[in-house]
Amino acid sequence: MSESVYGLIARFDTPEAVVEATRRAREAGYKKMEAYSPFPIEELTEVLDFKPKIQYLVLIGGILGAITGFALQYYASVIAYPLIIGGRPFNSWPAFIVVEFELTILFAGLAAVFGMLGLNGFPHPYHPVFNAKDFNLVSRDKFFLVIESNDPRFDRDRTRAFLESLHPEEVTEVHP
């Protein structure tokens, strides 16, 4: 290759078209690809055979929150500052449930937000795909499919011909 490219990008007008194109690209054996859309499309996730993992992080966050909540209250009320209140035992765990619950939600929620950002690699200010022609329409009303040049089957001319056969509005090169 003379001049390096990040990949080839095809622009589509409808969500159905980009889902169909992604399916055909998968069937043609391409592996390194990504579809871009203005709103979430469930079929794309299925076609790309992608399984989000965020739920495990949220579960871990929730468990950590519950443990932290109880440990904090146990330490404060039994070890650090034992004080008899209303004749209750120091470890009066039923009274600790509320704070424990709130911290469970807090930690799980933080895990959901920051886990999502982390798994998606945000913040990510620069990405080659932003160089693509008309890519600013991805957040408005256009749908894109990119086949990356590090795909083993990638060939500038043949991949371009393949993408052209999927009835896109336009196929252009993405420079890194």
Place this chain on the structure above:
Amino acid sequence: MAASTDSAEVPVLGPGQTYATVTDRISGVILTKETPRGWWIGFGIAFMVMMLMLFSLTVLFAKGVGVWGLDNTVAWGFAIVNFVWWVGIGHAGTLISAILLLFRQEWRNSINRFAEAMTIFAVANAGLFPIIHTGRPWLAYWLLPYPSMFQLWPQFRSPLLWDVFAISTYVTISLLFWYVGLIPDFATLRDMADNKVVRRIYGVFALGWRGAARHWAQYSRASLLLAALATPLVVSVHSVVSFDFAVSSVPGWHTTFLPPYFVSGAIFSGFAMVLTLAIPIRKYFHMEDFITDRHLENMAKVMLATGLIVFYAYIMEVFFAWYSGNQYEQFMIYNRMTGPYAPYYWSLILANGVIPQLLWFKRVRRTPWILFIIAIIVNIGMWLERFIIVVTSLHREYLPSTWTYYAGTFWDWSLYIGTLGFFFALIFLFLRVLPMINMFEMKELVHHLSHRGKEH
């Protein structure tokens, strides 16, 4: 399907909307150099009223809580009334964004953004009151558990401390939920802005969002999980607020039905506030295609349902006072109905119990200006409800020698009205710089509706 026959009647989205028109219409309000005159007037008034809040706070900090109408008998006055009122208003935002998302109610898509904004601004006001109510707000950090030099730790068996955790968790989760929802819309604004500086600013907040399918997958699941976490959270927050009352032994407060009563009251008042905001906003910004009569009607139905629960609670309050056989409980109710605060009590019954019955009529639910008036009445009624709960129980407690009459002073009222200014100033700023309707969810709605159209 029942839903589709209903939607055939009044759609959740005006006709002829496409992905592009939705985006342009909503982002157009923000990405314009021309700020409408009405915005300046509204923001100006709200901002001046907000100055009243800052002035009242200055007076309070300089002179102490003695400027308020509190005394030894009624130690919980306006501060607690306003706190509960503002937190309650906030709850509708979470309900719309989280619970209706879990139930896949698509009509929520166009109102969830500003309902969430309303939540955050309302909770910001709510958080202010307990802090200033402590009398020495500069020591508010004593509420937090940290290894201090005094070797003291907070008392974890107190509902007041539970409140600290509940409210701070609620603020954090609401803010994050709101921000996560805004990320793809920030990206849209970044991509649509002509001005370089504007593009930079929105670009920073968009974090580099580019709409990749894998990102959307993680994103959608994270949103769903956040909704699932926020749902029990919102119920817990107002339950904990009610524990502040119910765990004490004061007549009228010490009852087991307080948590559900408070939670439904919160949703009731919150939906009233959403309607108070939505009706003028949709008129002024010509958003009738997005916030249709169907939205208003659905919100009115939620108000009717929660209003009935609240009304039921008022009746049960009286029943339990009688049934308990406890003379203090019975006197509390008798004093409420016939004592010095009787006009407040009966206005509250009228505002929250009787007037909302008009919502049974479809004509009323479909007429925005009547809905608007009912919503305002409910807002006032819910404030009165909290006033009645706090004050009538305290001012004539067990010992007649401590009985007193409580009324807000000028500074009580100025601070309360000032927080309204703060709230509306923030709402106006929000309308100008952030998309008031979630753009990507509206496009998702366009997508789903077009599919449904094909099936028919």
